[in-house]
Amino acid sequence: MEKIFFDAATNIEIPSVQQWKEKGKKVVGYTCSFMPVELFYAADILPIRLRGINAYSMEISDSYYGPFVCSFPKAVIQLAGSGTYHFLDGVVISNGCDTLRRMNDCWRKMGEDIKGTLPSWMYYVDVPHKPDGHAFDWYVNQIKKLIAAIEKQFNVHISEKNLKKAIKVQNKVRKSLWELEKLRRETPLKLTGTEAYSAIIASTMMPVDEYQAHLNAFLKTIHKRKQDVADGKKKLFLGGSICDDFELVSLIEASEAVVVGENICFGIRDENDMVSETDDPIAALTAKYLSASVCPRMMGWYKERSHMIINKVKNIHADGVIMQNIRFCDLHGTENGLLERDFEKYNIPSLRIEREYGPLTETGRLKMRFDAFIEQLKSADINEQKI
C-alpha cells in the first residue's frame, strides 16, 4: 500500500501539513463535505477535514456532550481538547447534522476551561436542508460571507481568478479519483478497498499539489499490477455514516471480501461530480457542494438518493452491501432501514450494522457478522450453480 496515503489517512498532523506551516502558511479545519475547499486554496490556505481518529477516551468531550450523542463529533472535541488540533489557524463548522453543529458550542465552552484549545478563528456556515430554489441563493450568500470572513481574518484577497484556478486544480484531483474508482470496477481487481479508501481520505488531509503528484504515481503503480485481489472473494459496497476510521474497511477485508465502493461522506460520487469551470465560480461551487451533495440530512430526497446508491452498487458489480451507522446517527440509521427494503426489491443482499465511531479495540462481534454475511453470499452462489 502507498505508505504516504496510509499515513495521511491514519494521522492528523502529517509531515506535509507541518511543512506547509513551516512556510508560514495557514491551515484551517472544516467539518463536512459541504465545504468548498476551493475557497481556502484560492487564499493559499490549506483546508483539512476535521477527524476524530485515534481518540481512545472521551473524558473531555463527555463533559460537554451528553451521553446520547454520536461518537464522531465527540471524538473530534476530545482530540481538540487534548491539543491534537493545536496547529490549526481556524475552524469552520457547519450544520452537517445536529450533533456536528453543536460542536461549535461545545468547542467554545471547552475553550473557556482548557487554555489554548480554542482556535483563533471559529466560523459557522449555515448549510440549508434543501438543495435548490431559495436554499441555493441562501448558500451562495453563505459562501460569499465565508469568503469575506476569510479575507478579513487572514488579511487576504480571494480573487475570481484564483478561485477559478483552485476549481481547476480540484477538478483535476476529482478526475484522478474517478480514474481510481474505475479501476475498482475492473477484473482483475488490482487494489484493495483499504488502499483505495486511504487514498481517498488522504485527499482531505494533504496539500493538493502534493496529493495530485502522489495520486498520479499511485495510479501508475496500480496499472502495472497483475494480481487479482478479488480472487475467490466477495465484492462489497459500504455505505452509511461517516467512516474515516477505515479500520472498518480493513476488518471487512480480513474476511473473504474486498470493498469496491463506498458512499460515506468522502470521495466522489460519479464522473459528473465536478465543478463547472465556465460558470460564475460561486454559483458553480454551490451547484456542486450543495445541490449535488444531497445526503440524508436533506429530508425529502430519499428517492433520488436510493436511485443513486442502487445504481452505484450495480455499476460496481458488488455482490452485497454493508450498511453501517454510528450509534445515535439517526439520519443514516433510518436511511439504511429504507435502503434495506429497496435492496431487497432489487435482490441485492445487504447487511445492516450499528457501530461506535473510533478505534476498533474489539473486532470479534463485527467480524462474526462479516464472516456470516460472506458465508451467506457464498451459499447463494452454490445454490445458483445447483439450479
Add this chain to the structure above:
Amino acid sequence: MITAGCDIGSRTAKAVIFENNNIISSAVIPAKLDPVESSETIIQMALSQADLQLNDIEKIVGTGYGQQEIPFAHRLESEIVCHAKGAWWNMPSARMIIDIGGQDSKAIKIDENGKVVRYTYNDKCASGTGRFLEIMADALQVELEDMGEIGKTYKERLNISNQCVIFAETEVVSLINEDKDVADILNALHRSLANRVASLARSLTIAPDIIMTGGVAKNCGVFDALSNGIGFPVKSLDGIDPQINGALGAAIIASEH
C-alpha cells in the same frame, strides 16, 4: 453524644460510631441480599467493636441504596450529602468529591462549609461504576482488592473503549485471547473507568481540593488514572478508609441534629 451512621450500599454495608467529633469504631461487610439483615449485622459489628449497645446510640442516620430498609435509623440522608459531609470533615479544604459507588458514580461540588453546591451522577450505562470493576475482576479471574496493585506493573498501554460494560467485557475477553498481560488489561480498565468518572468532575468545572471516596478509591490504579483524566491531582482521605466515608458522613450529620 454518641451517634452512628449506617450506609447500606448495593455491594457493601458500612457503619461508623462517632463520639465527640471522633470515630470510635467502623465496620465494612459485603451486602447481604436482605438489606435489613445487612444493617443489623453491620451495626452490631460496629457496636461490639466499641463495646456499646444499640440503645447507647443517641441518633442514627441511614444512607445508601438500601437506606429505606434500615430498621433502626432515625433519619435518612442521601449518599451525596453524606459523602460530602464525611470528606469535608476529614479535609476541610475539599471542594470536590468523587465517589465511585456500586450502581452509580457521583461528582459533588461543595462550599467551604461542606454544603453541596452541585452534583452529577453517571449518565450512561454502568461503565463508570464499581460494578464495572467487579464484572471485570470476574472475567479476568483476579481478586477485586488486587486489581490496583497488579495493574501498576503494566508494560503495554492498551485501550478499552466500549461504552457498555457488557461489551467492554467482550473487549477484555478478546484482549485475553490475544494473550495480553493481565496487568496491561487492568491498567486499561482502570483508565477507562477513571476517564468516564473524570468527565463527571469536568462537567462541573474542576475545583480543588478533589477527594476521592468510596471503596474504589482503594484501587490505586483507578485513583492514579483519575488524576490524569481530570488533569488535576486527586487526594485521598486523611487516615480513613475511603469506603466508610458515607457512613461517617451520616454519623456526623446525626451528631449535628
Add this chain to the structure above:
Amino acid sequence: MSIVAGFDVGSLSTKAVIIKNNKLIGTAIIKSSPKPIVSANMVMKKLLDDTGIAQSDIKMATGTGYGREKIDFIDNAISEISCHSKGARWFVPSARTIIDIGGQDCKVIKLDKDGNIKKFITNDKCASGTGRFLDVMAKVMNIDVSELGTISQKSTKPIAFASICTVWAQADVIKHINSRRPVEDICAGINVAMANRVSMLTNAIKVENDICMTGGVAKNKGVVKALSSLLGERIKKLKKADPQLTGAIGAALFAQEKL
C-alpha cells in the same frame, strides 16, 4: 465409518459434540475459561473421556463461536450464524426462523426452504438483549440462571423494568428486591424484558414458520413463553438434544459435509 466433531466456543460456555453417521454420539458443555484455547482443550478432553473415542479417530472437526479461530485442532472455522442454522435444521427440518440468544449477542436468522441463509440480523445496540443480561440478573437475584424460567412461571404480575440497559435494569432489580417484591414477579419481569428485545429483532426480519430457538436461553421457559405470546406464533421445541448444543451440532454437520 466417519466420526466428526463440532466445537462451539462461546463467551459464557463451550460446547462440543461428536457425530457419527449423522448420529449424535457424544456431547459436552463446560463453562468457558477466558482463553478459548483452554476451553477448547478442556471440552475436547471431556468429550473424549466421556465417549472413549481417541482424538485421532475424529476425521474432521469444525469450530464456531466467539473463539473459533483460536482452536488449533480444528480443520475449519465457520460463523455461528451458519452453524446455528445448520444445527437447528437437524433438530427441526422445517425450521425457517432461528432465534439464538448468545452470551454476547442475539441473532435472528431467516432461512429459505432448503436451509440457506436468506437474511440475518443481530443486535449491536447494547447487551440488554443477550444471554449476559439474564446472567447478570440471576447473579443479583442470587439464583442460578437456569432457575429464572421455572421460578417465573409462578408469577401473575411481571414487574416492568427499565429495559434499555442491562445495568440500569439491574439497579431496578435491586430496588425491587430491597422492597421485597415477590421473586417470581421479578424473574418474570426479567424474562419479559428479554423477550421484548428479542421479539423486536425477530419481527424486523419478518418471521416465517417454523420458528426455533437455539442456545442455552431456549431452556428458559419464561423467555420462550413470553416471546411466543409477543410474536403470536409458537416456537418449536428442540427435542433431540440440549438446544445449547445447536451451534456445535451445526459445526459437526459442516465437518461431515467436508469429508
Add this chain to the structure above:
Amino acid sequence: MRPELKEYNLDWLFASTFSVAKNLLKSSPGEMEYVYNYIPYVSPLLKPLIETGKPALSFLELFGEYYTNIVNAKENGKKVVMTTFCFDPCIFYAVDNLLPVTLEIGTALTSLAWKRGSADFMDYCTEIGFSETGCSSQRGAMGAYLAGLGAQIDLVALNMGGVCDTNANAYNFAAQYLNVPYYGLDYPSELTTDEVREYHHKDYRNLVHFIESHTNCKFDIDKLREVLEEKRKQDDLMNEIEDMQRLIPNPVPGIFHIMIYAARYTYSGKKKFTEMLKEMVEIVRKNSENGVSGLRNGVEKNRTFLVYIDNYSYGLSLYEWFEKKGISHMGNILSRTFTEAAPYTTGIPGTAYRIDTTNFDTMIDTLADINARMPMTRTIRGSYDAPNMWLDDTLSLAKIYSADSCIYLGTPGCRNTWSNIKLLARDLEAYGYPTFIAYGDSFDSRVETWDMSEMRFEEFYNIRGLL
C-alpha cells in the same frame, strides 16, 4: 408488535375513549369511582383532569371530535396530513378537505393513558427499519400509522428542517415508507435578519403551493382570515394565562400545561380550543383573585421551570409528585407563545410575530412568521447561547416566572439538547438556578422507571434544599 394490538385502530380507540369519557362528567362521584375501577390505566389521567371541571369537558369533547373526524376522514372526503408539534396546524383548517394528525400528541396521549404506553408502536418502527435511537415522541404514534392502525395518511408536512434532524427524519421516513408526498419547512440557524425572514416567507409559500396541489383546493381568503382571527384570540388567552402564572403563588393548575400542549398542536384556529382556553382563564383568574395556588393542596413551596419538554411516560406520576411536594409547574418550552404581546418578547425586535390579516400575502407571511417562532423552531435552532436562543429564553423566563429551580426532561433521541444540556445547566447554575438533568424519556418509561426517577427528583430537591 403484540398480535392483540393489531386488532384496534388507534384513532378509533382515542375517539371512543374521549367521547365516552366526557359522559363521566355527568356522573355522580359514586358512579365515577365505580367506572374508574374498570379503567385502571386511563383513570390516573382522567381523575386529575376531571377535577379541573369545565375545561376538562371541553378537552374531552375536543379530542373526541378531533379523533372522530380523523376516523371518518375518508368517508367525509377529507385528506389526512401527518404533521409535527411545533408546527401550527391552523393552516390546515383553512383548507376544507384537510385534517392534521399530530404524531407527538398521539404519542403523549398513548403514553399517558395506555397500559403499556406506546412501547409496542415504538418497537414496531424499529422492526420496519427506523432507527431505534430516534426520538420517541414520533416513534410512538408513528408506529400505529405505519402499521395501518390509524388513518390512512395522504401527505406529510412539517417545519423541523434545520431545527431538529431527528424529528424531520422521522417524518421523512414515514413519507417514504408510506410513499406519500413530503414537504418540510427549513430554518436557518438565525432568527431575526431580513435574509432569514425572506427565506421563511419563500419557504412557506412553497408549502402553500404543496398543500394546494395535493388537495386540489385553493386557499380561501375568508376562511384563512377566520382561522387566523381565531388563533389571535387563542394567543391572547394563552398570554393571559402565562401572565397570571407570574403571580406568587402561581394560580395555574399544572395539568393545564398538558391540556394546552395537546390542544394547541392539534386544534389551533378551531373554536373548541378557544372555548377551553376561556374556561381555563376563568379558573386561573379566580385563583389569582383569591391568592390561591393552582396546586390542589394550595401550598406552593417551590416553582420549577422545565427548560425543555415535559414528561408523559409515567402517566401523570410526575405531576402528582409535584402536587404532593408543593411544586408549581411553571410550564416548559412548549407552553410558550412568542407573540408580540407575550411578556417575554417585548422589546426584542424580530423575535415575536404579529398576526396581520390585511390580505392574502400578509396572512401567508404571518403564518410563516408564526411557524418560525413556534417554541422549538424559535429557541432550539441556533447555538444554545446565541441571542434569543435557549439560554436567553430560559434565563428570561425563569426570571419572569420567579423560578426557584430548573429541570431538564427530554428524550435520549434528542441530539440537539443532549449536545447542549450540560453547557446550559452549567450556565443556569452560574446564574443561580439549581438545575437537574433527568435521564428518563418523556415518552418511553422503559428508559428509566418512575421509581428510579422519583428517587432522583427526591434527591435533587432535598440536597439542594428546594422544599
